[in-house]
Amino acid sequence: MSVPKLLSSKQEERIFSLFLEHETLRFSEIEKKIGLRSNLLAYHLSILQRNGVIRKTGDCYSLTSGAERYLPSLSHIATGELSPVPVVLVAVMRNKKTLLLKRRIRPYKEYWGVVGGKLRFDETLQDATVRLVREKAGVECEFMSLNTVSHERVRVDRVVKHSFLLFFVKAIVVKDRQSTGLRRDDLRWATIDALPKKGIVPSDRWLLEHKMSSKIPLNRFTMDEKDGNIISFDVQK
Structure with missing residues (x-):
């Protein structure tokens, strides 16, 4: 389900926002809170049902499990606000x-940098590390450590154009498959003291030079929810 398809009008955004405070709502309750005529409300509810946003059980409406994922990002969906993009940067080590x-x-087109990419919604850092290195470099690796977390911004005329939350991790090669479509001159191995003098992403270079020996705790919290209540909590270190 894509964000544009999730909510296609201001009225649907208003309906969706009601479920921040309510697990279920009857038609009459939505009508009273939104202030739409019944025929117009029925039209928008039918669109939301067709797009897989809400479901109707008996005389009550609730969000589908897919739409529930968007609740923490509701303000960004409704207003078009942007948040820093979570990015995993991997220092892949071999010899x-x-x-x-x-x-x-x-x-950073035409710049050298470490393997990196977005952290997907349902991935752990370990999962993302292995996937990114496999997809982008044709290398099987093993996650070793989370070294540091940084906030990076790119500005043009002092206006922020890009914003990233960087998870800098270290991994070691366990198998070199070399099966990607990378050109040979798009990949190189270098010792930390022999990094390119120019044409390397400055933040990547700084992390390699200053944070390779660092290590910070990585706690993974998993909570199970049922009917709006937290029923279990697990910590993995």
């Missing part, structure tokens, strides 16, 4: 050398 890739897309 005391780290893997560098040349970026072919923006931002």
Whole structure:
């Protein structure tokens, strides 16, 4: 379910926002809170049902499990606000050398950098590390540590254009498959003291030079919810 398809009008945003405070709502309750005519409300509810946003059980409406995922991001969906993008940066190590890739897309096009990419919604850092290195470099790796977390911003004329929350992690090679479509000159192995002098993403270089020996705790919290109540809590370190 994509964000544009989730909510296609201001009225549907208003209906969706009601479920921040309510697990279920009857038609009459929605009508009273929104202030729409019944025929117009029925029209928007039918669209939300067709798009898989809400479901009707008996005479009550509730969010589908897919739509529940968007509740924490409701204000961003409704207002178009942006948040920093969570990015995993991986220092892939082999024989005391780290893997560098040349970026072919923006931002940082034509710059060297470590393997990196977005952290997906349902991934752990460990999962994302293995996936990104496999997809982007054709290398099987093992997650070793979370070294540091940083906030990076890119500005143009002092206006922020990009904002990233960087999870810098270290991994070691367990198998080199070399099965990606990378050109040979898009990949290189380098020791930390022999990093390129120019044409490398400055933050990547700084992390490699200053945070390779760092290590911070990585706690994973998992909570199970049922009918709006937290029924279990688990901590993995």
